[in-house]
Amino acid sequence: MEIFDYDNILLLPRKCRVESRSECDTSVQFGPRRFKLPVVPANMKTVLDEKIAEWLAAHGYFYVMHRFDLDNVAFVRRMHDQGLFASISLGVKAADYATAERLAAEGLMPEYITIDIAHGHADSVQRMIAHLKQKLPGSFIIAGNVGTPEAVIDLENWGADATKVGIGPGKVCITKLKTGFGTGGWQLSALKWCARVATKPIIADGGIREHGDIAKSIRFGATMVMIGSLMAGHEESPGQTVEVDGRLYKEYYGSASDFNKGEYKHVEGKRILEPIKGKLADTLREMQEDLQSSISYAGGRQLMDIRKVNYVILGGDNAGEHLLM
Numbered sequence: 001m002e003i004f005d006y007d008n009i010l011l012l013p014r015k016c017r018v019e020s021r022s023e024c025d026t027s028v029q030f031g032p033r034r035f036k037l038p039v040v041p042a043n044m045k046t047v048l049d050e051k052i053a054e055w056l057a058a059h060g061y062f063y064v065m066h067r068f069d070l071d072n073v074a075f076v077r078r079m080h081d082q083g084l085f086a087s088i089s090l091g092v093k094a095a096d097y098a099t100a101e102r103l104a105a106e107g108l109m110p111e112y113i114t115i116d117i118a119h120g121h122a123d124s125v126q127r128m129i130a131h132l133k134q135k136l137p138g139s140f141i142i143a144g145n146v147g148t149p150e151a152v153i154d155l156e157n158w159g160a161d162a163t164k165v166g167i168g169p170g171k172v173c174i175t176k177l178k179t180g181f182g183t184g185g186w187q188l189s190a191l192k193w194c195a196r197v198a199t200k201p202i203i204a205d206g207g208i209r210e211h212g213d214i215a216k217s218i219r220f221g222a223t224m225v226m227i228g229s230l231m232a233g234h235e236e237s238p239g240q241t242v243e244v245d246g247r248l249y250k251e252y253y254g255s256a257s258d259f260n261k262g263e264y265k266h267v268e269g270k271r272i273l274e275p276i277k278g279k280l281a282d283t284l285r286e287m288q289e290d291l292q293s294s295i296s297y298a299g300g301r302q303l304m305d306i307r308k309v310n311y312v313i314l315g316g317d318n319a320g321e322h323l324l325m
Ligand SMILES: NC(=O)C1=CN([C@@H]2O[C@H](COP(=O)(O)OP(=O)(O)OC[C@H]3O[C@@H](n4cnc5c(N)ncnc54)[C@H](OP(=O)(O)O)[C@@H]3O)[C@@H](O)[C@H]2O)C=CC1
Pocket: 091, 092, 093, 116, 117, 118, 119, 124, 145, 166, 167, 168, 169, 170, 173, 175, 206, 254, 255, 256, 266, 268
């Protein structure tokens, strides 16, 4: 198996088929809706809050609200009252079952539910998918996180409508160091490996450091890309603002960090400071422009044309050119 990651792959251009990059369409169908970009901010407390979720939904972007210190039922009700789609996260504990029961009892059907736990290839996830399919049959269920084809096959067979791939490639992740497991350092080839068996959409989660990594994720099988650190550190980001030597930073911490958990138990995440980088809307606009360029370099007009390109692996044992035959 080829082992590579975002920083040692380059995609190869094909003859341009557009007169202007503005002709390139970055939109993507994901579940019941179409979104402007194949990008979703990570469902983390220092990446988005309810206000950002509302703004994203109202402006044609996908979002997944985090599940920490939040009344999910009130959130879904508020989004629906405003005519916006609801996309929530759940775990697999008793409180999460209770949330699903309350939503069903109130007739509130979130358009998207993400079952989001560290080790998503688990019986607990199978049980939760079955429960959600029974109680909230109209919701599109995303399940994760996983890092192997076997896990993708199981989650799909258990009823997940999409899977989320990425164990430990995140910027504030310390899973690799603390446990010795994960896709950190080879997330892109793990994605390729998983995508080969997937029959439903994959969200590539973690490890995106540059805008070009979005196109690389699409090339290797993602339909959607989940991004934490690049989406954190904006003026409107919920993290605390910190001044260091006259420069302003926003905190960004892992969902499995002691900062998020409130205690030091099973910690697999850390806290860092992200330099403040302006407004989220400007980052999303730049991502869209960069992705339009990617589509044009792919010789395409639509996002999925990126899947048709060849690539090279730079350096290492797998170095070389890889042609689609
Ligand atoms: N993508 C990634 O690499 C990672 C992401 N995270 C994120 O951190 C947040 C918290 O995750 P998580 O701790 O799972 O959430 P929860 O604290 O809600 O735990 C979910 C359930 O899964 C159990 N669990 C967690 N990890 C394992 C494991 N390795 N083996 C068996 N059971 C496990 C927990 O039990 P118990 O605690 O008793 O074991 C609990 O019952 C999530 O948002 C998750 O996505 C966390 C780590 C890695």
